[in-house]
Amino acid sequence: GAGVSQSPRYKVAKRGQDVALRCDPISGHVSLFWYQQALGQGPEFLTYFQNEAQLDKSGLPSDRFFAERPEGSVSTLKIQRTQQEDSAVYLCASSFVTSGAAGSTEQFFGPGTRLTVL
Amino acid sequence: QQQVKQSPQSLIVQKGGISIINCAYENTAFDYFPWYQQFPGKGPALLIAIRPDVSEKKEGRFTISFNKSAKQFSLHIMDSQPGDSATYFCAASRRNYQLIWGAGTKLIIKP
Numbered sequence: 001g002a003g004v005s006q007s008p009r010y011k012v013a014k015r016g017q018d019v020a021l022r023c024d025p026i027s028g029h030v031s032l033f034w035y036q037q038a039l040g041q042g043p044e045f046l047t048y049f050q051n052e053a054q055l056d057k058s059g060l061p062s063d064r065f066f067a068e069r070p071e072g073s074v075s076t077l078k079i080q081r082t083q084q085e086d087s088a089v090y091l092c093a094s095s096f097v098t099s100g101a102a103g104s105t106e107q108f109f110g111p112g113t114r115l116t117v118l
Numbered sequence: 119q120q121q122v123k124q125s126p127q128s129l130i131v132q133k134g135g136i137s138i139i140n141c142a143y144e145n146t147a148f149d150y151f152p153w154y155q156q157f158p159g160k161g162p163a164l165l166i167a168i169r170p171d172v173s174e175k176k177e178g179r180f181t182i183s184f185n186k187s188a189k190q191f192s193l194h195i196m197d198s199q200p201g202d203s204a205t206y207f208c209a210a211s212r213r214n215y216q217l218i219w220g221a222g223t224k225l226i227i228k229p
Contacts, residue, residue, distance in 0.1 A: 004161070033216060042124075042207050042219030043162070056216070091161055105150050107217060109161030 002026060004110035006092050012116045013082045021077045021113045025094030032075050033107060034067055035091040043091055049075060082117045089114050122210050124220025132228050137195040139223045141208035144189065148210040152217070153182065153193045156205045165206070166193070198227045 005024040013019050025032050031050055035043035036059075045059040051072035060067070064083075069075040079086055093107040123142045131137045143151075152167035168175045168182040168191065175182045181194040195202055205224050209217040 035217075040222070042209075042221050043217070044219070045216040048216060059216070093161075105211065106152070106164050106167070109154075109163065111159070111161045 004092055004094055004108050006090075006110035006113050008113060009111060010114050010116075012118065014118055015082060015084060017082050018078065018080045019082055019115065021079075021090050021115070023075045023077070023092030023094075023110060025073065025075070025092070026096075026108055027073075029094035029096050029108070030072075031095040031097065031107075032069060033093045033095070034075070034077050035093065036061075037089040037091055037112065039088070046077070046090075079115075082115075084117050087115055087117045122208060122218050122220045124208050124223060126223060127221065128224045128226070130226045130228060131198045133198065133200060135198050135227075137198045137202065137225055137227070138192060139206055139208070139225070140190065140192045141220050142188075142190045143210050143218075145210070145212070145218075146189070147212045148218075149213060150211045151182070151184065151191050152209050152211075153180075154207045154209060156207065156222075162207060195225075198225075200227045200229050203227045 007022045033048050034046040037043040047067045048056040049069040052069050064080045066078045089112040091112045093109045095107045125140050153165045154162035155165045156162045166177050166180045168184050170186050173184050179196045184191045203226050205222045207222050208220040211217045
């Protein structure tokens with residue numbers, strides 16, 4: 001398909017385990033965002049990539065969270081030593097334009113990965 | 119200054135009625151105001167968006183009204199249908215950057 005895909009769709013982890021969440025953005029999209037959505041809440045920004053460069057990681061809640069996009073396409077969000085408060089849906093979005101540019105600004109979202117930490 | 123406040127938290131509307139959801143923002147630097155629709159188990163999908171240089175934008179049954187001086191914008195869904203039942207989020211951003219989201223409105227359309 002042509003949309004943003006994320007895997008796995010569901011992940012159950014025991015407290016203290018490390019997890020890795022994958023995002024495949026729309027081909028050719030320069031910008032990639034990760035958001036965290038708690039149950040019944042709006043998404044909250046985690047981090048932003050422009051191609052392979054991580055330009056903003058101010059939303060990452062702790063140093064247990066790490067994101068990368070080494071070739072400017074697929075991105076991975078890694079959470080080390082998971083805690084119960086990490087339970088949420090992790091959304092990935094991509095956009096054709098770069099931050100600061102004019103033009104269409106729609107962010108296209110994947111279905112999310114629902115992480116449950118026991 | 120980064121907040122976007124959304125109301126109501128939930129809304130029940132009869133089929134054929136008008137659904138109205140409101141949002142208010144603080145940061146006057148925001149220049150893009152989208153509304154997203156989210157169904158259970160799915161990611162948010164863009165419904166309609168507006169820039170602050172216009173006061174209204176209409177796409178089919180969906181209309182955004184924008185009041186720059188009041189720093190408010192709203193979504194109107196005309197002739198609401200059961201298939202419109204979903205959670206709706208307003209958001210705001212500045213120059214294609216991170217979206218700042220409202221808390222969401224769960225809309226139920228009663229047949």
